[in-house]
Amino acid sequence: MSGGNAIAASLDSAVKSVLAEYDFSSDVVFHLVNVSENWTYRVDDPARGCSAALRVHRPNYHSREEIESELTWIDALRGASVVNAPAPIAARDGGRVRTVAVEGGPARHVTLFDWLPGAAPSADADLxxxxxxxxxxxxxxxxxxxxxxxxxxxxxxxxxxxxxxxxxxxxxxxxxxxxxxxxxxxxxxxxxxxxxxxxxxxxxxxxxxxxxxxxxxxxxxxxxxxxxxxxxxxxxxxxxxxxxxxxxxxxxxxxxxxxxxxxxxxxxxxxxxxxxxxxxxxxxxxxxxxxxxxxxxxxxxxxxxxxxxxxxxxxxxxxxxxxxxxxxxxxx
The missing domain is CATH 3.90.1200.10 (Aminoglycoside phosphotransferase (APH), C-terminal lobe)
Known part of the structure; x- marks a missing residue:
């Protein structure tokens, strides 16, 4: 297994384990949608009729406290109706930042957000x-x-x-x-x-x-x-x-x-x-x-x-x- 495939497999396993800490049904599925600083997955639960965005954070980039602060600012912006932003989703124990073990690498922080509808403007459009x-x-x-x-x-x-x-x-x-x-x-x-x-x-x-x-x-x-x-x-x-x-x-x-x-x-x-x-x-x-x-x-x-x-x-x-x-x- 190549290095990239090994990382993907390890993160898939970590995502599967952390999703068990949230209120999803046994029908929940997920797939990778973006790799940048973080690995972002779309999570779909057809039994509950909901979707979410799960972010596996890059190691040694943001601390737990920094991630909590990001979520606090999103809460404040949403609460004041300044912008529409995805709401952070808490796990069953009320925590909004999880830390999950990853085989063959450092532990990763994980956050979950509402999946918002819509699409980014097309590059071919009048911008x-x-x-x-x-x-x-x-x-x-x-x-x-x-x-x-x-x-x-x-x-x-x-x-x-x-x-x-x-x-x-x-x-x-x-x-x-x-x-x-x-x-x-x-x-x-x-x-x-x-x-x-x-x-x-x-x-x-x-x-x-x-x-x-x-x-x-x-x-x-x-x-x-x-x-x-x-x-x-x-x-x-x-x-x-x-x-x-x-x-x-x-x-x-x-x-x-x-x-x-x-x-x-x-x-x-x-x-x-x-x-x-x-x-x-x-x-x-x-x-x-x-x-x-x-x-x-x-x-x-x-x-x-x-x-x-x-x-x-x-x-x-x-x-x-x-x-x-x-x-x-x-x-x-």
């Missing part, structure tokens, strides 16, 4: 309206987060240039496929400029706070007039406008990014004003996100199909964007 809705959602979440009194136990990580470029929680960009001497040189210069720009922009409370941090189209579900946001796994403290940078993840070089940005800003500023400095920092935040994703591709290349599909071209594309960023041509 301007969707980016406008994302901007509106982001501003409402930011305003709520600014005014929300967090519990004393609340703890989430900080997403900033140090986390991306030094702590490398998502993988070293230098190790990604496609990175040679020339690529490392231009991307290193881009990293220096990112640090300089963000230091100048600062972390005032009007600029830096609690964000979704992965508010991209793939995490937006549209079901008729109903709009839902999923996957709060990367929520934490960052520059508020990083939520636009995440919205164009894997599409940073698309010629339509400028139009998408205008639509997102239009949606955002309906409820929250932005300064010229805020708008000017967007290319830097997008470049920072691209550096994160270059590292992510390298880190996940062996087990995530999306990373393998991007391959070395994603790093070389980052170099083209970096050249435009350093010369002041990107999004101008």
């Amino acid at each position: 301007i309206p969707s980016f406008g809705r994302l901007g509106d959602l982001a501003s409402r979440m930011h305003l709520f987060g600014i005014g929300w009194r967090r519990p004393s136990s609340f703890c989430r990580f900080t997403y900033d240039d140090a986390a991306v470029l030094e702590k490398v929680l998502w993988g070293r960009w230098q190790d990604a496929p496609g990175i040679g001497v020339a690529e490392e040189e231009v991307l290193s210069r881009a990293c220096d400029e990112i640090r300089r720009q963000l230091a100048g922009y600062g972390r005032g409370t009007d600029r830096f706070g609690l964000c979704h941090n992965d508010l991209r189209l793939a995490n937006l579900l549209i079901d008729g007039e109903r709009l839902s946001v999923i996957d709060f796994d990367d929520c934490g403290f960052s520059w508020y406008l990083n939520d636009f940078a995440t919205a164009v993840s894997f599409m940073e070089g698309d010629p339509r990014v400028g139009d998408w940005m205008a639509a997102w800003l239009g949606g955002y500023t309906r409820t929250r004003a932005l300064t010229a400095e805020d708008r000017a920092i967007l290319p830097t935040l997008i470049m920072l996100r691209r550096m994160l994703l270059v590292g992510w591709v390298g880190f996940h290349y062996e087990h995530a199909a999306e990373a393998r599909a991007l391959g070395a071209d994603y790093a070389t594309g980052a170099c083209r964007i970096a050249e435009d960023y350093l010369s002041g041509r990107y999004l101008t």
